[in-house]
Amino acid sequence: MSQGRKEKLVSVGVPTYNRGATFLRETLDSICKQTYKNLEIIIADNASPDITEEVCREYAKRDPRIRYIRQKTNIGPTANFNVLHKEARGDYFMQTCDDDIIAPTFIEKCVARLDAHPEAAVAMSNFVEFDDKGRQVGFDPEKCVPSKKNLYERLKQYILMYETDGKDRIMWGVWRREAAIPYVFDERPFPDPPGWDFEDMSLVFLGLTKGACEFVNEILFYKRAVPTAFDAPRHKGIIRKLFDSIVYSRLRRLFKPFFYKRMKVIISCGELTLTERAKLLLWNKFVMSRLFWKRSI
Incomplete structure (x- = not known):
């Protein structure tokens, strides 16, 4: 970074629950070791009953940039x-x-892209998913990073991308404050998983109405793939398995509020013409229908 120019403040939020004994230290170390120094690191501990509080307070004493917030009770992830x-x-x-883990130059290089492109709302690097056995899965940026500069084309491109190709990962990029902070996560207790109704893609879609996405073509973000209770095998009969696979899994997603929240964003986006809004609503409907033959959004 330039020595003669004051660095803008970057807020780094870390929501946590019961990670004190496993991955939290590694995540905090990767943030504290960033080459971009002007950070405020906010840890929101969702009333973890394990040693998470102890770990967070230890790091807060060590690094004055850390603010530790502990909830009195578990308020839910969103x-x-x-x-x-x-x-x-x-x-x-x-x-x-x-x-998750971010490389030492992740924030510096994302901020540099945002500084160089004032029309951009977010900057994200290339990324991989990894597990505890050292296995990594890469993603094709052309399939998950919206590259269009025109507003209508950008939103259309993002709508048509597939979740399974990594389009939701843009949420973890560096955002301009005005593009990400206004998003309010839905706190209603939706199942599967509880309290998370494609909130990542909803945030990204709203943010993309504020500006383009800049891409740093280096792998600087490492998304950990951790098995959860939702990944556990469930013992079902053959009829139930077929019903879940062919019907229920599609209908369950179709009637989630996610699609309808996206419709609301499209309708309220005044920078789009009426024709462009109508087209995007049709593309949104198309993706809803795509569930029935692709089982993916």
Whole structure:
């Protein structure tokens, strides 16, 4: 970074729950070791009953840039994300899960792209998913990073991308404050998983109405793939398995509020013409229907 220019403040939000004994230290180390130094690091602990509080307070004593917020009771994952949005003070904002790792230059290089491109809302690097056995899965940026500069074309491109290709990962990039902070995570207790209704893609879609996405073509973000209770095998009869696979899995997603929240964003986007809004609504309907033959959005 230039020595003669004051760095803008970047808020880094870390929601956490019960990671103190496993991955939290590695995540915090990767944030604290960033080459971009002007950070405020906000940890929102969702009333973890394990040693997470001890770990967070240890890091807060060691690094004055860390602010530790502990919930009195578990308020749910989306409400915990909302706390980070309310507490952030920076010009730029990013959030990362409590088990992910960012390379030392991740924030510096993303901020540089945003500084060089004032029309952009977010900057994200290339990324991989990894597990505890050292296996990594890469993603094709052309399939998950919207490259269009025109507003209508950008939103259309993002709508038509597939979730399974990594389009949701843009959420973890560095955002301009005005593009990400206004997003409010839905705190209603939706199942599968509880409290998370494609909130990542909803945030990205709203943010893309504010500006383009800049891409750093280096692998600087490492998303940990951690098995959860939702990944556990479930013992079902053959009829139930067929019903779940062919019918229920599609209908369950079709009637989630996600699609309808996206429709609301499209309708309220005044920078789009009426024709462009109508086209995007049709593309949104197309993706809803795509569930029935692709089983993917």
